[in-house]
Amino acid sequence: MTSVQSCAEVWLPPDLWSALIGVAQMSYPLEACALLSGFWQGRKLIMTGVHPCRNISPEPECAFEIDPADHCALLRQMRQSGDSIVACAHSHPNQRPLPSQRDKVAAVGSDLVWLIITAKSVTAWVPPPTPADPAVISAPRFRPLLLRREALKDQQRTVMHHETALDQSLKNSQPSQR
Numbered sequence: 263m264t265s266v267q268s269c270a271e272v273w274l275p276p277d278l279w280s281a282l283i284g285v286a287q288m289s290y291p292l293e294a295c296a297l298l299s300g301f302w303q304g305r306k307l308i309m310t311g312v313h314p315c316r317n318i319s320p321e322p323e324c325a326f327e328i329d330p331a332d333h334c335a336l337l338r339q340m341r342q343s344g345d346s347i348v349a350c351a352h353s354h355p356n357q358r359p360l361p362s363q364r365d366k367v368a369a370v371g372s373d374l375v376w377l378i379i380t381a382k383s384v385t386a387w388v389p390p391p392t393p394a395d396p397a398v399i400s401a402p403r404f405r406p407l408l409l410r411r412e413a414l415k416d417q418q419r420t421v422m423h424h425e426t427a428l429d430q431s432l433k434n435s436q437p438s439q440r
């Protein structure tokens with residue numbers, strides 16, 4: 263398993279991109295949140311599923327907190343499918359798609375790639391690493407990631423070992439060569 267800190271780029275298939283924009287629009291003007299499943303291919307992170315979660319923040323107009331019950335349910339589901347949770351996403355209903363100060367503090371040491379959704383776009387970020395001395399967090403920083411709105415169909419076929427809805431649709435449109 264590749265570490266999130268070494269991530270070079272994220273591949274988000276167009277249907278998942280649209281799903282994230284849809285999740286953000288449904289929650290507007292409150293922040294939406296979701297977890298994403300996927301797998302690593304070297305330093306590339308390939309997304310395979312969007313799983314909307316409840317935002318239980320007491321200030322959902324400007325913050326998000328993923329419902330731990332949704333997170334646990336998804337972990338159980340992943341254990342059965344062999345997939346893993348690789349990214350979290352939340353929307354910025356009226357702000358730019360850049361990490362807020364609150365996001366920077368919340369994300370320190372996170373082992374997930376962070377996606378930020380607006381009405382029209384999605385951006386991807388590597389969270390600030392855990393500092394050697396936890397007392398010294400002066401200005402945590404996200405690292406911007408290249409986000410490709412594409413599906414890696416050929417390579418996806420070779421690593422396909424579980425059945426997500428996306429895998430199913432790829433399989434149906436392109437018979438496996440294995």
Ligand SMILES: [Zn+2]
Pocket residue numbers: 352353354361362365378
């Ligand atoms: Zn934010």
